[in-house]
Amino acid sequence: MTPAVVATEVTRTYQLDGFTVPALRGVSLTVEPGDYLAIVGTSGSGKSTLMHLLGGLDRPTSGTLLIGGRDVGALTPNELADLRNSTIGFVFQSFHLLARTTAQDNVGLPLVYRGIGRRERRARAATMLERVGLAHRIAHRPNQLSGGEQQRVAIARALVTGPSLLLADEPTGNLDSATGQSILTLLESLNAEGVAVVLVTHDREVAARADRQILMKDGLIVP
Amino acid sequence: MRVAEAWRVALDALRANRLRSLLTMLGVVIGVAAVVALVAIGTGTKQLIERQVEGLGSNLLIVVPGKLTAGAAPTSSPMTLEDADAVSRVVGDRSRVAVTIASGETVRAGSRSAFASMQGVLETTPSVFVRTLARGAYLTRADVSTGRRVAVLGAGVARTLFGDRDPIGRQMTIGGVRFRVIGVFEQLGQSLGVDRDGEVHVPVTAAQRLLGTDRIDGLAIRAPDRDRIDQLGADVVATLTDRHPDTDFSAVTQEQILGVLGDILGVLTGVLAAIAGISLLVGGVGVSNIMLVSVRERTKEIGLRKAVGARPRDIGTQFLLEAVLLTTTGGVLGMLLGAATALIVDGLSPVPAALTWWSMALAFGVSAAVGIIFGVVPAQRAGKLDPVVALRTE
Numbered sequence: 233m234t235p236a237v238v239a240t241e242v243t244r245t246y247q248l249d250g251f252t253v254p255a256l257r258g259v260s261l262t263v264e265p266g267d268y269l270a271i272v273g274t275s276g277s278g279k280s281t282l283m284h285l286l287g288g289l290d291r292p293t294s295g296t297l298l299i300g301g302r303d304v305g306a307l308t309p310n311e312l313a314d315l316r317n318s319t320i321g322f323v324f325q326s327f328h329l330l331a332r333t334t335a336q337d338n339v340g341l342p343l344v345y346r347g348i349g350r351r352e353r354r355a356r357a358a359t360m361l362e363r364v365g366l367a368h369r370i371a372h373r374p375n376q377l378s379g380g381e382q383q384r385v386a387i388a389r390a391l392v393t394g395p396s397l398l399l400a401d402e403p404t405g406n407l408d409s410a411t412g413q414s415i416l417t418l419l420e421s422l423n424a425e426g427v428a429v430v431l432v433t434h435d436r437e438v439a440a441r442a443d444r445q446i447l448m449k450d451g452l453i454v455p
Numbered sequence: 456m457r458v459a460e461a462w463r464v465a466l467d468a469l470r471a472n473r474l475r476s477l478l479t480m481l482g483v484v485i486g487v488a489a490v491v492a493l494v495a496i497g498t499g500t501k502q503l504i505e506r507q508v509e510g511l512g513s514n515l516l517i518v519v520p521g522k523l524t525a526g527a528a529p530t531s532s533p534m535t536l537e538d539a540d541a542v543s544r545v546v547g548d549r550s551r552v553a554v555t556i557a558s559g560e561t562v563r564a565g566s567r568s569a570f571a572s573m574q575g576v577l578e579t580t581p582s583v584f585v586r587t588l589a590r591g592a593y594l595t596r597a598d599v600s601t602g603r604r605v606a607v608l609g610a611g612v613a614r615t616l617f618g619d620r621d622p623i624g625r626q627m628t629i630g631g632v633r634f635r636v637i638g639v640f641e642q643l644g645q646s647l648g649v650d651r652d653g654e655v656h657v658p659v660t661a662a663q664r665l666l667g668t669d670r671i672d673g674l675a676i677r678a679p680d681r682d683r684i685d686q687l688g689a690d691v692v693a694t695l696t697d698r699h700p701d702t703d704f705s706a707v708t709q710e711q712i713l714g715v716l717g718d719i720l721g722v723l724t725g726v727l728a729a730i731a732g733i734s735l736l737v738g739g740v741g742v743s744n745i746m747l748v749s750v751r752e753r754t755k756e757i758g759l760r761k762a763v764g765a766r767p768r769d770i771g772t773q774f775l776l777e778a779v780l781l782t783t784t785g786g787v788l789g790m791l792l793g794a795a796t797a798l799i800v801d802g803l804s805p806v807p808a809a810l811t812w813w814s815m816a817l818a819f820g821v822s823a824a825v826g827i828i829f830g831v832v833p834a835q836r837a838g839k840l841d842p843v844v845a846l847r848t849e
Contacts, residue, residue, distance in 0.1 A: 289762060289842045310766045317764020328759045328846070332471055342763035344460050389763070 234301040236319075236397040236428045237263040237286050242295035243451075244281050255281040257451040258295070263430060265396060268423045270431045270439035273448030280401065282448065283432045287399045288316045300396060317345050321390025321427075323419075325402035327382045329374040329389075335361060336370045339388045346393070360388035364418060380411035387418060397428045404438055416441060461769075465776040468749070469784075479745045480785035482738025483825065487789025487818040488796060489731035494814035495797035497724025499807035504716050508709050510585055514681055516688050518542070518674040518695070518706045533699045534671050536659065539577070545694050546676055546687065553583035553675045556662050562655060564616040564627040571612045571655045573629055575662025575671070583677045591623045591638030594658055602660035607638040611652030629655060632665055684708055728814075732821070738785070739825035746778050746833035750840075757837055758845025771838030778830025779823060786822025790815050 244256040256278045263269060263286070273279040284290040288299050291312075297304045300319040307315060329338045339360050340353035348356075361370055364384040374382055383403060390398055400419060404412030416438065423429045431442055439445050447454040469476040520532045536554065543549040556575040561568055578594045580586060586593075589610065598605055606629065613622050613636075622636040634657060643651040663669055676691065678684040688706030695704045750757070757770055794810055801808040 284843045287762070289846075310768070313761065313764050313766040313769075316762060322762045324846070328755065328762075330756060330759070332467070341760070344457075345760075345764040345766070345769060347457055349457070350460070393764070 233265050235262050235264050235298075236267070236300065237261070238296075238298040239282075239285070239292075240296045242285060242292040242297050244278075244285060244290065245293045254451055256285070256292075259451075259453055260295075261286075261446065261453065263397060263428050265428055266423070266426050267428045267430070268420070268443040269429070270433060270442035270445045271448060272433055272436065272439045272445060274434060277448040278451040279432050279448045281451075283399055283401055283430070286397070286430060287320045287322060288312050313345070317342055317393060319396050321387075321393065321395040321398045323383070323386050323390050323398065323400040323403045325405040327374070327379075327386045327406070329382055329385055331374055334371050334373055335366060335377065335385045335388075338374070338385055339392050341389060342393045356392055357388070360392045361385070363391070364388045378411075379407050380414060383407060383411075383415050384418065387415070387422075391422065391427070395427065397430065398422065399430050399432070401432045402434075403431065404433075404435070412438070461772050461776050462780070464773050465780050468753075468773075468777050469780060472749075475745065476781060479741055480781055480788065482741040483735065483782045483785030483822050484738075484789040484792060486731060486735030486738045487786050487822050488793035489734055490728055490818045490821075491790055491793025491810070491814055492796040492800070492808070493727040493731050494724060495793070495808040495810045496800060496806055497720060497727060498811050498814075499797075499801060499809040501717060501720045501724070502809050503807045504720070505713055508713050508716070513709075514678040514684055515583070515709050516676040516678055516684055516691070516706050517708075517712075518676065518688075518691055518704060520673070520699075520702050520704055522703045522705060532670055532672050533702050534674070534695070535669050536663075536671060538695060538698055539671065539674060541694055541698060542674055542676070542691050545690050546678075548679070550579050550582045551677045551679070553577055553580045553677075554659055554671045555673055555675070556659060556666065556668070556671045558630075558662070558666055560630040560655075560665075562612060562616060562627055562629050564622075564625060567616050567618075569612055569615040569653075571609070571629075571653050573655050573657060573662060573665075575659035575666075576656050577659055580656065583675050586643075587641045589639045589641045590621070591636070593638055594656065599658040599660055602658055602664055604632065604634045604661050605637045605657065606634040607640060607656040608636055609640050609652040609654040610642040611650065612655055613639045629657065630665055634661075735818075735821060735825060739782070739829040742778055742781055742826065743829035743833060745781075746774060746830055747836070749777070750774060750833050750837045753837075754840065754845045754848040757840050758842045758848065761840070761842035762846060767838035770840070771834040774834040774837045775827065775830045778833065779826035782822045782826030782829075783819070786819045789822065790818060793818070 239259055239261045242256055242259045243254065246253045246255055259282060271279045271282060285292055285297055288304055291304055299315055302315060304312065336354055336357045339357035343353040343356060358370060361367055364387055366381060366384050369377060369381055377385065404415055407415060419429050431438065433439050520534065539552060539554045543552045546552055554577050558573050560571060560573045562571045578596045578599050581593050593607055594605065606627065608622060616622065616627060617625065622639055625636050627634055627636060659671065676687065678687050688708065692704045692706050760770060797808040797810055800806050
């Protein structure tokens with residue numbers, strides 16, 4: 233099977249006020265299908281930059297990055313958008329749900345950009361919400377949901393397109409520890425069903441639950 | 456992304472900020488309403504003037520001494536009734552030629568008096584101009600040839616001098632000379648700013664005697680057909696120039712009068728519409744401004760949409776549609792407001808207004824164009840947002 237992501241000597245530098253700031257200084261990494269991986273590191277270590285690259289939100293300055301076997305550097309912005317839509321699911325620390333939109337329509341959002349009609353979107357979203365245990369919250373708006381429920385909606389949204397890789401950036405960061413545990417349990421059950429999960433966190437306890445840990449420091453993977 | 460979905464998202468975004476959307480629309484509403492209302496008033500005025508000029512009678516040729524150019528001093532007329540006879544021979548039909556000698560005179564009946572425009576005319580006047588009588592009879596050829604002191608009153612004069620009494624057969628004085636009323640015109644109202652109900656028609660010969668002159672001010676001819684009107688005018692002017700070599704004569708048709716007035720009104724309407732157009736432009740700037748604010752406010756949303764697979768174009772379309780929806784909704788409201796204003800002005804004030812489809816269509820089209828033009832920059836900005844940066848925004 234094609235690895236979900238293959239990064240080879242990937243660097244990423246930013247231009248800030250004329251200075252060149254290296255965020256990643258040569259990272260090689262492979263995420264296989266079904267992997268459960270944690271990327272840990274302090275803030276400024278480059279772990280967020282790496283996650284953005286793994287998710288196809290950004291392009292490497294040098295090196296090659298293959299997502300689902302496709303070279304990110306060679307894709308047009310539109311192709312990259314389609315690639316994100318079809319292969320990546322994002323889960324964010326602050327959930328990023330649309331405030332005035334129901335759980336069902338939030339979950340269906342990625343399908344909008346596939347040109348899928350509203351009825352089918354809602355049907356698929358309902359199935360996903362059921363899978364994350366929110367069948368009873370389908371018509372609720374984010375402000376009517378608890379933090380844990382909001383994160384479950386976000387996970388359902390990440391899953392609705394059937395991605396091969398779930399990227400979770402501090403998914404428990406805004407949740408109390410019991411709720412955080414249940415979110416991690418959910419992610420792990422999804423992982424057991426075959427979705428590769430990459431957790432970005434600075435929480436050692438969270439990271440310890442993953443099959444594999446990668447420690448980032450100063451833009452490099454600490455061996 | 457499907458278009459229907461894009462519309463739904465745009466509509467939703469506008470609904471989320473109802474008051475702001477309404478206020479933003481207001482600029483466009485006012486602009487479009489102003490364009491529609493002002494064009495309606497301009498068109499209505501133009502139509503009114505056309506009706507009034509045409510109401511004088513069709514195929515009219517007006518012959519006056521002097522050159523008909525802007526700024527030319529009025530020339531005193533050397534024409535007499537003999538010239539009118541000569542012109543009648545050119546036309547070949549005496550009943551198609553009318554003459555006039557006009558003078559402002561005080562008219563009296565009993566204790567009542569009024570200031571009226573006395574017109575010394577031939578009995579042919581009703582067959583050249585459109586003048587209908589409410590009662591009595593018009594002047595006859597015998598009245599003209601004998602200089603009989605009889606008068607036909609405009610509706611206004613009749614009302615002032617005789618009130619509710621029937622004026623027919625009653626005596627009155629014009630400039631102190633006694634006349635007998637034989638007819639009253641139907642009410643006409645204003646024509647080109649002249650109160651035509653203040654006229655008093657008397658035989659031209661009687662008027663000349665009253666004024667102590669044998670001249671006439673001008674001639675009017677009703678041409679037999681439209682095609683020969685220019686040729687006829689040239690012939691008439693040639694005949695008159697022949698008889699009065701020292702004087703220039705001009706023959707103008709209704710079309711020429713209408714053309715000049717139409718040009719003036721067209722320019723006026725254009726200027727008004729342009730001023731209204733400026734307010735539409737200002738409204739557009741407001742839309743642009745609000746859209747930029749909206750893009751900034753929703754940076755996180757844009758980042759998220761991009762993360763889940765929105766193409767730059769999807770995002771751009773969403774914001775562009777939002778801007779277009781704002782301005783076209785404003786455009787429709789403005790059209791309604793402008794039409795209502797025009798109808799109210801038409802109904803409640805002496806200013807006429809006529810709604811035209813083209814001005815409504817134009818105003819709506821312009822409002823849609825304003826949305827596109829002023830929505831493009833914010834939309835492009837939204838489409839180009841870097842998702843990494845956008846997601847990080849708090």
